[in-house]
Amino acid sequence: MPTFSEFGLPTAVVNTLTAAGIEEAFPIQAATLPDSLAGRDVLGRGRTGSGKTYAFLLPLVARLAANPAPRKAGKPRALILAPTRELVTQIEASLAPLAAATGLNSVIVFGGVGAQPQIDKLRRGVDIVIACPGRLEDHVQQRHADLSAIEITILDEADHMADLGFLPPVKRLMDRTPKDGQRMLFSATLDGGVDVLVKRYLHNPIVHSVDSEQSPVSAMVHHVLHVDNASRFDVLTDLAASPGQTIVFARTKYGAKGLARKLNSAGVPAVELHGNLSQNARTRNLAAFSDGTAAVMVATDIAARGIHVDDVNLVVHADPPVEHKAYLHRSGRTARAGADGTVVTLMLDDQVSDVRSLTRKAGVNATVTKFRGGTHPVLQEIAPGERVFSGAIVLDVPAHQDNGSGQRGAGAARSGGNRSRRGGRPQGGGRSQSGHSEGGGRSQSGGRPQGGGRSHTGRSGAARTR
Structure with a gap:
């Protein structure tokens, strides 16, 4: 398998991965990184456990770090939507060392906990929002978050979001992001509601399928x-x-x-x-x-x-x-x-x-x-x-x-x-x-x-x- 140093990632990112003992890319990462780093919309199919998290975190961090911009209150530059609170938390854990190495920051947004700490972070300005759809939509409706400056949008476990009935808020949130932004969607299956999202929001996406749901x-x-x-x-x-x-x-x-x-x-x-x-x-x-x-x-x-x-x-x-x-x-x-x-x-x-x-x-x-x-x-x-x-x-x-x-x-x-x-x-x-x-x-x-x-x-x- 190729090593991460072969993809043109920032030196700080590669060094952070190496320090954690991460050198070789999994198939989903090796397949998608050339296109995602080039700014293409990507549709990746791979089951949970195939390495999808780094497949989208690495290009997100690399692209934001390559084009630094001042943080603006309530206007993040990147959005990651995920179906469960636990997944949001774990994506943040994977992002944290990469963000620290490149000077980026993030906030996690989901229900079941107090909203005020999330609002405070949004107001101070963040680069990346990792969120469940429901609570983020609340913040948007109350004008604590503005998605008009989003450069990269990622939908993780898209089929599970569809299964849980999150498609309506996902669509409403996606409609608020710029149409010319980069979008990446990762899912174990591409049927039903996921196909609707692909056709509506991804522009001429590159499709990479490294395994099937049954693999x-x-x-x-x-x-x-x-x-x-x-x-x-x-x-x-x-x-x-x-x-x-x-x-x-x-x-x-x-x-x-x-x-x-x-x-x-x-x-x-x-x-x-x-x-x-x-x-x-x-x-x-x-x-x-x-x-x-x-x-x-x-x-x-x-x-x-x-x-x-x-x-x-x-x-x-x-x-x-x-x-x-x-x-x-x-x-x-x-x-x-x-x-x-x-x-x-x-x-x-x-x-x-x-x-x-x-x-x-x-x-x-x-x-x-x-x-x-x-x-x-x-x-x-x-x-x-x-x-x-x-x-x-x-x-x-x-x-x-x-x-x-x-x-x-x-x-x-x-x-x-x-x-x-x-x-x-x-x-x-x-x-x-x-x-x-x-x-x-x-x-x-x-x-x-x-x-x-x-x-x-x-x-x-x-x-x-x-």
Whole structure:
């Protein structure tokens, strides 16, 4: 793969990447950078975890730094729209060292937190706004933000924004940006609402497609465990207590909350992530999972797209998703940027037909194992290693305080549960790319891939990627 020094990026940018051990470009980056750096509109198709974040951050920073301009109150020069608060935060984390190296600044804009700090930063003048559509539209309507000076607009995870119903505010925001500005759109799929955005806002775009939505399934091992109601939670607990970081998906917010509580009661430190939590609780819980304080994150589909956590090598669908796109999005939390991963679906008797249809449409050839009660050798095959039950996560929400979920005293992790899942298994797996923007992959600290995939003695570590 080409190195970033070959693309004509500013020396400060290349040095910042090199200092973080990032030297070789991923395919989506190598494909799009020549055109995006030249100012062309770019349409990039690549699944989450393919390296899209740097594919748009690098040309954005390079182009703004090459043409410095005084900051004006409320009038940013670049706009990045993303579907979730977590993704906005993680894009900012990837941008921060690049912006610092080139003298640029940014603000993140989303709901669920106070608006005034965002307004204050906008009034002081920023170069780059990274935002969810709803809150940014509020600022625009209240004249705290003016998009008439936008030079570069980026739509990240465009298909997810369409799925979440964000197309109307996205269109209204795009209509306020100059028609002659550069626009880049990145998406895992290009159907439906995404195609509408492409035709309306991109001018003669260069199209780069490095993989399909289904391409990650080849890097994953898929299992379907046909269980009964009596053994479902025992199986889930066994998998959750294995070495490594695990994401468990539930269909509903209350289901996620209930599973997280039951796992904690069983001694497996778990946090929850869903829409009923306040933004502060979501941020704390994600941080606890990211740093290994929590062994497990139990999430609804809010986490299926747009959050990128290192070291996730096991995804468990405690509740099978409704359709195959959700299966692929959820499963994409593992096997990121070249690493391997394992995906497990728990299937009850009345779900057999639905799960068969789901895996067929997703292009998945899953190993099906049927058992009733007790343990099964397949659980050690799926997740090798000693099961550890170190105690529940300590919550920092007082019992009398509502954490924003409608429930009292359940929500944000502090630092309890003395079990860290990092270091408890063989390390390896991928190209390290600073920031949390795009999943785990091959380590670049030594230049070439190191390890990768699942070890027979435990799950291998996944590095931070872009």
